[in-house]
Amino acid sequence: MLGEPYAVIMLHTAACRQYVYSCPQKLPFGKHFWFVCRRYGILVDPIQVVSLFLKDPYSWPAACLVIVSNVFIFVALYTERKLAMGSISEKVGLLIYIFNLTVILCFPMVVVLKLPSITPVGGAFALGVYTILFLKLYSYKDVNRWCRERTQVKARSLSRSLSCPSSPSVSSRMQSHVSYPGNLSLRDMYYFVFAPTLCYELNFPRSESIRMGFLLRRLFEMLLLTQLLVGLTQQWMVPIIRSSMKPLQVCSSALSSFVPNHLIWLIFFYCFFHSSMNFVAELLRFGDREFYRDWWNSETITYFWQNWNIPVHKWCLRHFYKPLLRIGAGKLLSQSAVFFASAFFHEYLVSVPLRMFRLWAFMGMMAQLPLAWFVARFLRGNYGNAAVWLSLIIGQPIAVLMYVHDYYVTHCQDDPTISEAL
Structure with a gap:
């Protein structure tokens, strides 16, 4: 499965060679790319990308917005601990969660809309982080609620099975096995926050060790493909987008953008879902590596x-x-x-x-x-x-x-x- 996304991109590239009407000049996509280079020159500028995130080098609004998201993580963990101790009722806990999750979506939106120093790219990154956090904390709420319900119904049978291991192998597994409410720790919470999954579990599948060769290959792919994405966007997509602003050029620009836009999307898919998520999973020894299936x-x-x-x-x-x-x-x-x-x-x-x-x-x-x-x-x-x-x-x-x-x-x-x- 590791090599399948490579094959998809190569098949897409071969198919695009036949798409000769993808631009006004009726050129194959490779020749069209060369035509853009000759007409506009070399437009690739990696340094320019930094300006998309930062207008003022002494002000990092998007990064600060991401750091503030820790407040909502602490609120969720504190609420779960209180629910586990019985200090607050389920209804009060639900109200706190509704408020917390609502603010997670509304707070960054208001900041992005009201703060001019946040660029569109920085705003999209911050909102993406908050959206992921919203989905994770929603799952965190549900799973812990299911654990409380199961504990209330099966308290006696669970306590008997956990206190009487039948063999040394079972005993060794129990030492690493986490049960509710022992999962309500800061370490467990932040492992889930950084893990490449949106569904919370008390015991995630874990790999035995970090494979340095695999980790370095994914890191190399991330660096290489990120530069490739930036280069293709600046050299190929930007001229097409500029021409689309001119009268009577919208339709031809749309046709010209089909191939480069989709090629960039394919490369982004591989970079994010294969390289980046496997890199994070390997770093955290996260065992579940099913990030995509054969959607192609x-x-x-x-x-x-x-x-x-x-x-x-x-x-x-x-x-x-x-x-x-x-x-x-x-x-x-x-x-x-x-x-x-x-x-x-x-x-x-x-x-x-x-x-x-x-x-x-x-x-x-x-x-x-x-x-x-x-x-x-x-x-x-x-x-x-x-x-x-x-x-x-x-x-x-x-x-x-x-x-x-x-x-x-x-x-x-x-x-x-x-x-x-x-």
Whole structure:
């Protein structure tokens, strides 16, 4: 499985060579890239990326915002300890959690919208951290509540099984086995916060040791692919985006952006879900390495969304979809609710950092519902797989150009320096 993402990118590259109408000049994508280099020169500037995060070198607003997130972690841990001791009731604990989780989403949004020194990239990074923390603490709340309920129902049987090990091997396992409420420690909490998972467990699967060779390979991939992403964006995507600001160039720019946008997305997927998450997992000796499945073989839209981001899929299944089914909601309603929540977070992570609300990301996600029905109903096999790939190759560039265009009109149209550059 380690080599499969490499194969996907190479197959995509080979297929793109046949996509000769992806730009106004009707050039294959390699020649189009060379054409952009000749026309605009070498635009790659790694130092320029730093300015996307920091305007003032003495002010790190996004980093400070991330550091403040520790307050919400302490509130969640303190609440769980009080619930375990019986100092507060379940209703009071639930109210504290509702307040804490609501503030986790609202506080960074207000700061990003009101603080001009936070750039769109810095704001997106901070909001991404808070969104992950929201999902983690929600899972933390649910699992500890399940432990309390199980303890109340099976207190006698659990105490008997834990106090009477039958063999030395069982005894040795119990020494490392954590049971509730022994998991309510600062170390356990922060291990979960940094672990590459959104679903909390009292006892995560752990590897025996850190493999330095594996760790260094993932680190090398992260550094190399990050530079490649920056270079492709500056050299290939930026000129296309600039040309899209000119009259009568929007359609041709959209066609030209299909290939580079999707190639950048594929490289980002590998860098984040394979290199970065495996690096963190190896560093923490985290045993569960299933971060993605074979989404590139998807014959339905539903299969794609279930397999391209396993941590989010597991969270939605465990803490959202199945609880809705248990309270009597139908399967279709539960699936629609999951897509609605996903659409909300997509829009939250895009519109707030850009400081504009256009709902393109939200509508794009909600459009997946009828598209999923259509593909599952009328397309099979390779035709379904082609429909999935077309939705990825065409949908994302259009959404990117729509946001870039609206951002330019909203924030940059009156700036003569930016207008001349475009």
